[in-house]
Structure formats: C-alpha cells, structure tokens
Amino acid sequence: MNITVAVVLALVSIAAYAVAAATQHRVASANGLGLRRLLTNSAWWASNAANATGAALHVAALKYGPLTLVQCLGALTVVAAVPLAARGAGRRVGRGEWHGIALTLAGFAALLPLTTSGDDSSGVLTTPAALAVAVTASLVVPLALSIRTSTGHTLALAAASGVVSGTGSALTQTVLHADSLLTWQTALVAAPAVALAVIGLLLSQTAYTGGLGAPLATLTIANPLAASAIGLTLLGERIHGGLPGTALALTGTALAARGILLLARPSTSFPATDNADTPAAHGLVCTAPTPRPTAAFHRHPHLSGVTELEGRAL
Numbered sequence: 228m229n230i231t232v233a234v235v236l237a238l239v240s241i242a243a244y245a246v247a248a249a250t251q252h253r254v255a256s257a258n259g260l261g262l263r264r265l266l267t268n269s270a271w272w273a274s275n276a277a278n279a280t281g282a283a284l285h286v287a288a289l290k291y292g293p294l295t296l297v298q299c300l301g302a303l304t305v306v307a308a309v310p311l312a313a314r315g316a317g318r319r320v321g322r323g324e325w326h327g328i329a330l331t332l333a334g335f336a337a338l339l340p341l342t343t344s345g346d347d348s349s350g351v352l353t354t355p356a357a358l359a360v361a362v363t364a365s366l367v368v369p370l371a372l373s374i375r376t377s378t379g380h381t382l383a384l385a386a387a388s389g390v391v392s393g394t395g396s397a398l399t400q401t402v403l404h405a406d407s408l409l410t411w412q413t414a415l416v417a418a419p420a421v422a423l424a425v426i427g428l429l430l431s432q433t434a435y436t437g438g439l440g441a442p443l444a445t446l447t448i449a450n451p452l453a454a455s456a457i458g459l460t461l462l463g464e465r466i467h468g469g470l471p472g473t474a475l476a477l478t479g480t481a482l483a484a485r486g487i488l489l490l491a492r493p494s495t496s497f498p499a500t501d502n503a504d505t506p507a508a509h510g511l512v513c514t515a516p517t518p519r520p521t522a523a524f525h526r527h528p529h530l531s532g533v534t535e536l537e538g539r540a541l
Contacts, residue, residue, distance in 0.1 A: 233292020234339075236284050237300040243281035245307030250274035253315050289400040293464045298396055298454035299338055302447050302483065305490050306331050327489030334483025341466050341476050351404045352397065354412045356461055361419035364394035364453070368426060381437030382445050384430050389449025392427035395420050396450075397457040444491035448484050 251274045254265070265271055281304075288297045306328050313320045320328075352360065367390050371383035398420035405413045434442040458464040466476050 228293065229291045230293075230296070233288045233297055234300065236288035236291065237297050238303075240281045240284035240288060241300065241304045241307050243277045243284060244304040245311050247274045247277035247281060248304070248308040249311035249315050250277065286399060286403065289396060290403045293458055294397055294400050294462060295451070295455040295458035295464050296339070298393055298451040298458075299335060299483075302451055302487065303331065303335060305443070305447055305487060309490055323489055323492065327486045327492075329486070330482050330489065331486030334479040334481070334486060337475050337479030337482070341468060341472050341479075352401045352416070352457075352461055354415055357398055357401055357416045358419065360394055360457055360461070361398060361423060364391045364423060365426070367391065368430070371430070377437065378441075381434050381442055384434035384437075385442035385445035386449045388427045388430035388434060389446040390453040391423045391430065392446075393450040393453030394457065395423035395427060396454055397462075398423065441491065444488045447487050447491070 250270055254268060254271045254274065285297070285301060288300075309324050309328065310320050313324070367387045371380075371387035374380045374383045398416050402408070402413055402417050402420060405416075407413065408417075431442075431446055434446065459466070466472050468475065
C-alpha cells in the first residue's frame, strides 16, 4: 500500500464529488427544467462525468490505502461541497457552516496520522469473511424497514444505507486486491459488492424523501464507521499510539461527527424546488456511481443539494 497515493487520490475524488454535487443542485433548482430538457442539459451531463470520475478515483484510492482511512476521507465531500454550493447560490458561507467545516477538518486531521495498515494487513477479506460481512450488513435493511415512526424510519434508512455502502467498499477493496478477477472466489465477492452498492443507493434516495439534514448526517457518519469496523477487526488495520492514540482517534471522530451534524442542518441545506417536474422530483439528480463498473461498487452516495454527494454508495 502507498498512503500518500491513497490520500491524494481520495482528495481529488472528494473535489470531483463536490463539484458534481454543487452542479447537480444548480441544475435541480432550475425552474421548469423537466426530464426532456434535463437530457439536453450540458451541466447535468458534466456533473455526472464528475461523479463518475470521483467514483473511479475513490476506487483507486481503495487499492492503495487502508479502508478506514479512505472511507473517512470520503466524508469530507460535505466540507468541499458547502462553499461550492454557496458560491453557486450567490451567497456567503455562514458562520455555522464555517464552524462545521472547521470541526470536521480538525477531526479528520486528528485521525489521518493515526490510521494505517498493520503489518498483517493485506486489504483483502477471505471469501468466507466477505460473504459473512455482506450477509451481516444486509440484515440491517429489514431492520430499518421495520421501523414505523416517520423520523425513526428516515434515520434508520440513512443508517442502513451508510452501513451497506461502507461494507460494499470493503468488498470492492478485496476485489481490487485479488490475484485474478476471473476466478469464482472473486466473483463471489464482486456480486454482493454490486448488490450492496445498489441497495445503498436505493436506501439513501428513500431516506432523503423524509428530509435532508438529519439523513445526510446519519449516512455520512455511518458509512466510515461501518468501513472502519471491518478494517480494524478483519483487515488488520490499526490505530497508532496505543491508548493515547485511541483517545485522540475517538476525539477526532467526535469532532468530525459534530462538524458533519452542523453542516447537515436545514439552514445549510439547499432549498427544495416546488416544481414537481424537476429532475430531483423524479430521482434523477442522484449520484449513481456509489455505487459506482465503479458506480456499481460505490455509494455513497444519491438527491438535491449537498445530499447529492451521499448518493454515491461508497
């Protein structure tokens, strides 16, 4: 593995996703932009190209860096998208947004030097382990669907999307490190990776029908947490520094989570359009790399406004 290459690829991927999110929001907010006009809109196609580029770069980062690190960096897409979206809307970034950005960056700055591959880390799950985590992750879907309260249902769907998407990234990394892509063992891992990516995308789209801020924050936090759990327990990844390092990592995680929650507040989300025939109303403004051949493996993250960056199933 090469941490430097992984970080560079992940950061460029973040920039691509952020540009795509801001552009898609602008397109979705255009009054009178229906489905037919959408297909002839160059900005919409450009945003999809940026999304696909981000997905490809994210997958490449998974090949060179630890799963935990790459997935955590992916959450920074929210940070990059906020100022871009504000500029596109002709407004300044608010004080609360800057506060959220600062906390998120501080949190990930604390995590970056602590997360690395252990000596026994290969970045590859065994076939039985891959199938086991895929089945385990899929169990959260019926659990989320069983919750009936409006708010609880929305947040459960967002959390489930983050879990299955983060798991899909772990399986994707295993496929990338396989000795050969043309073996039945690789196919057994690739199939659930694609399935989890699609499920994650559908769950995120459904979750955002119940609101933007809370589902966005839930999904953005759940995704790297699920991936980190797999990386630290099954892939031999570890946190440097013993107990002090673990304490710093937990502090960084808390800061980043708080920052994401601030950025996902309704006041920092983009206004929804009242036009029922807009692309967003038809679910066409979602990012479908995340899953994304990369789109099939990735997610996160799916939507309107900043939330589009989570439409990709990474």
